[in-house]
Amino acid sequence: MKIALVGGTGDIGTGFAMRWAIAGHDVIIGSRKAEKAMESAKGTLDLLGGAGGKVRGMDNARAIKAGEVIVLAVPYEHLNSVTLGLKDAYTTQIVVSPVVPMEYSGKFFKFVPPMEGSAAIQAKGLLPDSVKLASAFHTISASALQDKSRVLKGDTLICGDDAEAKEVVKALAKDIKDLRPIDAGPLNASSMVESLTPMLLNIARRNKMKDAGIKIVEERQI
Numbered sequence: 001m002k003i004a005l006v007g008g009t010g011d012i013g014t015g016f017a018m019r020w021a022i023a024g025h026d027v028i029i030g031s032r033k034a035e036k037a038m039e040s041a042k043g044t045l046d047l048l049g050g051a052g053g054k055v056r057g058m059d060n061a062r063a064i065k066a067g068e069v070i071v072l073a074v075p076y077e078h079l080n081s082v083t084l085g086l087k088d089a090y091t092t093q094i095v096v097s098p099v100v101p102m103e104y105s106g107k108f109f110k111f112v113p114p115m116e117g118s119a120a121i122q123a124k125g126l127l128p129d130s131v132k133l134a135s136a137f138h139t140i141s142a143s144a145l146q147d148k149s150r151v152l153k154g155d156t157l158i159c160g161d162d163a164e165a166k167e168v169v170k171a172l173a174k175d176i177k178d179l180r181p182i183d184a185g186p187l188n189a190s191s192m193v194e195s196l197t198p199m200l201l202n203i204a205r206r207n208k209m210k211d212a213g214i215k216i217v218e219e220r221q222i
């Protein structure tokens with residue numbers, strides 16, 4: 001698939017670009033500056049060291065127009081301005097939000113949801129009605145993704161109201177070895193999933209764990 005990463009020059013964007021290029025996707029790194037995106041694409045290909053695939057860089061608007069799936073890989077603070085500013089570039093793409101609205105108080109990470117309830121619902125309201133949005137990948141660490149030899153042990157919880165978008169995102173999750181996608185309900189449930197990230201960061205810090213993730217276990221085998 002053609003996957004465009006808005007703000008793909010950042011931490012999670014680089015991780016996604018690596019993993020999905022290895023899986024054979026056509027990855028487009030987006031940036032506010034086309035040059036920065038092209039440099040980032042080159043750097044990502046260097047990190048892959050011949051292990052994959054197709055990675056290109058262009059400005060965010062061109063990346064969105066070229067993409068079939070668009071990942072909003074920007075910090076929550078810029079979600080509003082970036083998404084509104086690029087609204088005209090969207091048509092009927094599938095949009096994925098891994099965005100987590102959170103703050104660090106100096107002592108611990110805190111979930112700070114917007115008025116809409118979650119970053120995903122906020123993003124949906126900023127985008128044209130014709131796009132299909134799902135939220136996913138909130139609890140996956142960028143450094144785990146960027147370590148291309150690392151097999152992921154956790155799950156990713158996916159929320160959305162559009163069945164096609166959810167299926168596409170599930171398939172993209174499965175392309176990241178051995179990440180397991182789990183359906184976590186409608187978009188209205190995204191706030192609960194987004195809130196897991198600050199929780200995991202607090203747990204990781206207090207228990208000296210690296211890249212803490214989420215795994216849903218079935219205690220009773222049928």
Ligand SMILES: NC(=O)c1ccc[n+]([C@@H]2O[C@H](COP(=O)([O-])OP(=O)(O)OC[C@H]3O[C@@H](n4cnc5c(N)ncnc54)[C@H](OP(=O)(O)O)[C@@H]3O)[C@@H](O)[C@H]2O)c1
Pocket residue numbers: 007008009010011012013030031032033036037072073074075076078082098099100101137138139140141142143
């Ligand atoms: N990092 C993680 O481990 C992780 C895990 C799960 C979910 N997430 C979520 O993924 C999203 C991206 O996280 P990240 O850690 O990759 O972020 P990041 O590295 O801090 O930033 C990503 C990109 O956002 C763009 N950006 C920065 N400031 C901007 C501004 N003022 N206006 C417009 N664009 C701006 C930059 O791209 P250009 O300068 O190239 O435009 C930057 O490379 C966040 O919403 C986060 O909650 C992150």
